[in-house]
Amino acid sequence: MRTAGPKAITWGVPIAFLRTETTLDGGRRMVVSGAWTLDGLRGQTRSLRAPLAAGAGDPAATWDLASVEALDAAGAALLWRTWRRRRPERLHVRPEHEALLGRFAGLSGEPPQPAPPDPLEPIAALGRGSLEAVGHVTGLVELLGQLVLDVGFLIRHPGRIPWREWSANLYRTGATALPITALVGFLIGIVVSYLSAQQLQTFGANVFIVDLLGISILRELGPLLSAILVAGRSGSAMTAQLGVMRVTQELDALSAFGVSRTLRLVLPKVLALSVALPLLVLWTDALALAGGMLAADLELGIGSTVFLRRLPEVVPIANLWIGLGKGVVFGLLIAVVACHFGLRIRPDTESLGAGTTSSVVTAITVVIVADAVFAVAFSGVGLR
């Protein structure tokens, strides 16, 4: 005789018991008792496994469930699996538990299995990936084209210009980004200035710090820094907003009212960011130059008067215009990419997360690619 389960019985706590007996004629008798419920089985399944398997291996075994106090679907499922999904030939069971066991007998079996892995899967994945990439490109072009059409429509119907949405977006993407861009700009200005100062000192070329900072910040660092910050900050917010609107069917509601989602949702974001980002670039430039000026004063003894007098003399104004132009283009690109990904989100949480991630990554990549294009296209301008 063997007992499964804990040695001590705690009264009041439901526990599943199993006892193996030998009958008078030498057969095996499995006595199932106690609480065969999820609660009763907690912590017991491991110790029950061996005796259950032994009982199941003997087709002549008698299963006695008459003293089971409580049986729920979990307990019944465990027994049913043990019996290899067949009713044992010799089974004693209480009539009230019969219905529950009967329900398993009527089950159609395993859930549909996922298809076995396809040996050509890597090739199929490559194809899917390429098609998706093509889909993204055509989607972006389509969105840009739709925006151009929308602008044309608004020129003919100036009363329909979504001023309120535009101004709300301008505030959200521009004004609220001022503190973070200021901090990052100022610190980067200090860092660049400090590092360059040490190099310039070795050559005695202290005063060239102004040329170096002026061109690098106005032309490159200011636009790129603010664009990357804005892509992380506002680009993700735009994607998530449109994605949630898909999940909550707000996009469908807009369409049902016959309101163009590009006109009402995308265009204000794109136009607002194309205005906000150059302004942020200007702001970041100013703060970065201030940081650089401070470091130059401390490290090289170049005072702010000298710095500010030399700046317009050695840095052509074209650099500022190029920087601001980059701001406009980057803003447009970030907003279009963010909206494109936002509108493609499917109504589930995973897609929302994945869409937001790829939106930010793509926006930053696109910004850097555009920056390289600018560098090549304007290589002859503003550098002497």
Place this chain on the structure above:
Amino acid sequence: MSTNGSAPVVEVQGLSTRFGDRVVHREIDLVVRRGEVLSIVGASGSGKTALLRQVIGLHRPQAGTVHVFGHDLYRSGARTQREIRSRWGVLFQGGALFSALDVFANVAFPLREQRTLPPDVVTDLVMLKLSLVGLHPADATKKPAELSGGMVKRAALARALALDPELLFLDEPTAGLDPVSAEAFQDLIRTLRRELDLTVVMITHDLETLAALSDRLCVLADQRVVAVGPLDEIARVDHPFVQEYFARIEKQAQ
């Protein structure tokens, strides 16, 4: 855990709720007895769902206590709370299925969290629950986004029933179901009640479900419980909302 047979399953005492300046509940008392189906009715915005959320421990009330299975829900330790939560099932209004998981994984989720049963038994149990609520085995691999409204309700019910709960909370279980499915749902609840000794707390606007299933009704109006009792008793309560509401039921019955 021995629970006295006559002890109330849920006991709400002096519960008050405010959202900002808006008072939703004022000194609400409510008792749910073992084995009964209690329906909470009230006009839209009368705080039915808010009350339910407080009873299932999602929103701590500003004042008052909630006892479930004899334990104070908001003043018991994490272990007791976990134990209580494994003894009830909740069907949320919108289903609240995990959208990243398929139907099978949704129903298996609470079972796997228990870490008691081996995977093959979990599979059997999930398939049983799915057939119980009338879902086809082929639906098991579908994602919630691919399901119709009625199928979402069924899958969510299967998930709520996964742990064979003693207490079932249903928030608008038949809303959005066609009359045939709604009737099948009523049959299902009746069967479950008989087999599992289930206690049900239900919010519903569906008068047929209300009349077919409820043992007692609890009417929320004017931020209070204005009446509790069986349907025919409530119909005699002299309160404008109650009168108007039950005039509807009678009209529909004719």
